[in-house]
Amino acid sequence: MDFQNWMTAVQQRTERALERLLPGPDIAPQRLHRAMRYATLGGGKRVRPLLCHAAGELAGADPARLDIAGCAVEMIHAYSLVHDDLPCMDDDVLRRGKPTCHVEYDEATALLVGDALQSQASCHVEYDEATALLVGDALQSQAFHLLADHVLADEPSNQLDMIRLLAQAAGSRGMAGGQMIDIEGTGQHLSRTELEFMHVHKTGALIRAAILLGARCGMPLPEEELARLDHFAKRVGLLFQVIDDILDAEGATATLGKTAGKDAAQGKATYVSAMGLAEAREMAESLRAEARTAIEAFGERGRRLHDLAHFIVTRKF
Amino acid sequence: MDFQNWMTAVQQRTERALERLLPGPDIAPQRLHRAMRYATLGGGKRVRPLLCHAAGELAGADPARLDIAGCAVEMIHAYSLVHDDLPCMDDDVLRRGKPTCHVEYDEATALLVGDALQSQASCHVEYDEATALLVGDALQSQAFHLLADHVLADEPSNQLDMIRLLAQAAGSRGMAGGQMIDIEGTGQHLSRTELEFMHVHKTGALIRAAILLGARCGMPLPEEELARLDHFAKRVGLLFQVIDDILDAEGATATLGKTAGKDAAQGKATYVSAMGLAEAREMAESLRAEARTAIEAFGERGRRLHDLAHFIVTRKF
Numbered sequence: 001m002d003f004q005n006w007m008t009a010v011q012q013r014t015e016r017a018l019e020r021l022l023p024g025p026d027i028a029p030q031r032l033h034r035a036m037r038y039a040t041l042g043g044g045k046r047v048r049p050l051l052c053h054a055a056g057e058l059a060g061a062d063p064a065r066l067d068i069a070g071c072a073v074e075m076i077h078a079y080s081l082v083h084d085d086l087p088c089m090d091d092d093v094l095r096r097g098k099p100t101c102h103v104e105y106d107e108a109t110a111l112l113v114g115d116a117l118q119s120q121a122s123c124h125v126e127y128d129e130a131t132a133l134l135v136g137d138a139l140q141s142q143a144f145h146l147l148a149d150h151v152l153a154d155e156p157s158n159q160l161d162m163i164r165l166l167a168q169a170a171g172s173r174g175m176a177g178g179q180m181i182d183i184e185g186t187g188q189h190l191s192r193t194e195l196e197f198m199h200v201h202k203t204g205a206l207i208r209a210a211i212l213l214g215a216r217c218g219m220p221l222p223e224e225e226l227a228r229l230d231h232f233a234k235r236v237g238l239l240f241q242v243i244d245d246i247l248d249a250e251g252a253t254a255t256l257g258k259t260a261g262k263d264a265a266q267g268k269a270t271y272v273s274a275m276g277l278a279e280a281r282e283m284a285e286s287l288r289a290e291a292r293t294a295i296e297a298f299g300e301r302g303r304r305l306h307d308l309a310h311f312i313v314t315r316k317f
Numbered sequence: 318m319d320f321q322n323w324m325t326a327v328q329q330r331t332e333r334a335l336e337r338l339l340p341g342p343d344i345a346p347q348r349l350h351r352a353m354r355y356a357t358l359g360g361g362k363r364v365r366p367l368l369c370h371a372a373g374e375l376a377g378a379d380p381a382r383l384d385i386a387g388c389a390v391e392m393i394h395a396y397s398l399v400h401d402d403l404p405c406m407d408d409d410v411l412r413r414g415k416p417t418c419h420v421e422y423d424e425a426t427a428l429l430v431g432d433a434l435q436s437q438a439s440c441h442v443e444y445d446e447a448t449a450l451l452v453g454d455a456l457q458s459q460a461f462h463l464l465a466d467h468v469l470a471d472e473p474s475n476q477l478d479m480i481r482l483l484a485q486a487a488g489s490r491g492m493a494g495g496q497m498i499d500i501e502g503t504g505q506h507l508s509r510t511e512l513e514f515m516h517v518h519k520t521g522a523l524i525r526a527a528i529l530l531g532a533r534c535g536m537p538l539p540e541e542e543l544a545r546l547d548h549f550a551k552r553v554g555l556l557f558q559v560i561d562d563i564l565d566a567e568g569a570t571a572t573l574g575k576t577a578g579k580d581a582a583q584g585k586a587t588y589v590s591a592m593g594l595a596e597a598r599e600m601a602e603s604l605r606a607e608a609r610t611a612i613e614a615f616g617e618r619g620r621r622l623h624d625l626a627h628f629i630v631t632r633k634f
Binding site for chain 1: 344345350396397400403406445453454455459461464465472476480483484488489491494496497498501514
């Protein structure tokens with residue numbers, strides 16, 4: 001299967017899995033469950049489930065297990081977007097771009113384009129702030145419920161390790177901590193080291209968790225292979241963020257599907273503001289090279305991860 | 318050890334355990350970790366850890382395990398208070414009562430009195446809304462981290478059951494779901510059945526989880542004993558809420574340590590608004606009787622649970 005088809009297939013099975021793993025819209029309290037589904041279903045690039053599946057295939061994991069692990073990570077990601085859009089945080093009224101996109105593009109493109117180009121109001125606009133707050137809270141619980149409710153590893157003790165890994169990636173020493181650093185850094189000039197510290201937490205931790213959880217769904221990998229994968233995961237996590245910053249700085253709003261230049265307008269510290277566009281691009285190239293090198297020894301087994309790094313670097317949204 | 322001394326001892330060891338199990342105030346990001354500690358440490362009745370220890374003792378559990386399980390539940394409770402105080406929810410600026418209490422009472426009383434009489438501004442007032450949002454999010458992650466990071470059961474698969482139990486109790490079919498129902502019910506007349514449905518979720522689920530997690534830290538109990546304990550847990554969860562409603566309706570602000578009559582002012586559906594004070598008191602008495610009957614067969618082993626039900630019914634704050 002070529003990369004494009006593989007990606008579409010994983011995105012589609014992730015969507016179906018999320019539909020199945022979220023409480024149904026008619027289960028009480030209906031309003032909360034509908035809002036959770038609104039915030040999670042119907043698009044997104046699903047980068048984290050893609051990375052989870054790619055790493056899992058490398059370890060020979062059952063795709064059904066990868067669906068669960070990928071959805072758990074995606075639910076944490078979705079909750080973070082909902083909370084991040086709240087007025088006390090970034091105060092976004094639109095997530096997933098311009099309302100005309102569904103019309104302008106066909107469905108398959110829309111699914112692929114995902115996060116950026118789908119028309120959807122922020123959860124707290126479509127519902128209200130209190131509901132959006134609870135949606136995020138409940139999505140986080142649901143993610144941990146998933147990891148405890150399905151068999152994901154042959155040894156239950158390994159599954160406990162997986163839960164600890166996701167909890168650490170999501171918590172104060174992971175994603176939530178990175179958001180705190182982001183808020184504190186707004187309006188300040190951060191050095192490259194400080195920026196990296198922020199993004200290792202804010203974006204990197206969950207991307208790393210997606211990859212490591214995927215691998216742990218499969219056959220135990222030798223220490224050396226796990227270390228390689230971890231190195232790849234860390235580079236890709238940063239790469240994702242550098243590209244995000246570049247797209248925000250240079251992307252046209254129309255292509256990006258969200259307001260370009262928002263970081264600068266909000267006084268956010270980014271790689272572009274810290275080092276300029278040209279150097280940020282160089283950094284992205286060198287991160288991609290490091291990521292490639294990290295998984296070179298996997299050969300054909302690392303093909304999907306290799307292609308995903310390429311996708312992340314060349315994405316326009 | 319008499320009940321009063323036992324209670325103080327468990328409250329004190331819970332405080333020490335929380336101090337140890339929360340990331341230190343000097344670990345980056347310091348602001349988030351300090352705010353997490355602010356929101357969690359320094360008081361509270363610690364009803365949930367008390368119930369956890371009481372149920373655990375009944376099952377012969379190692380107190381060190383009960384500290385972990387009790388703290389995990391308490392972190393979920395603390396996160397819910399922080400989010401509940403946010404302007405988009407209940408918009409409370411004070412949690413834990415009048416600023417004069419530390420001065421008016423001695424330290425031991427203050428510890429016992431806990432939640433109600435300690436002087437502390439809401440997390441979003443002491444810090445800011447964005448930080449408070451992240452505090453709640455990160456406390457939830459930390460709770461699940463605890464349950465996966467320590468040995469709590471002889472079989473890791475039993476520990477996975479415990480994580481699933483807490484996730485369900487915290488999520489959309491538990492506490493977060495109950496808060497959604499509470500918001501939807503505000504300003505409306507709810508029947509007793511609807512009220513019970515709300516509170517089984519909002520308050521009951523986490524109290525039940527505290528008791529069941531405590532028991533699961535110990536020797537496996539026979540099905541019949543677990544069923545009894547579960548019945549007790551459900552009655553006590555409701556009892557706690559009925560008493561809460563009665564205290565809000567009849568308590569003087571000074572004794573209660575928070576503004577009395579707040580439920581009525583906010584148009585909240587309560588047992589008192591649904592059935593009147595006299596009938597709510599009768600209901601509390603009959604719930605207490607049911608709770609007692611449920612654990613009668615435990616004899617002396619159920620003494621702490623018995624005393625805790627009494628404490629919950631006779632508390633004035």
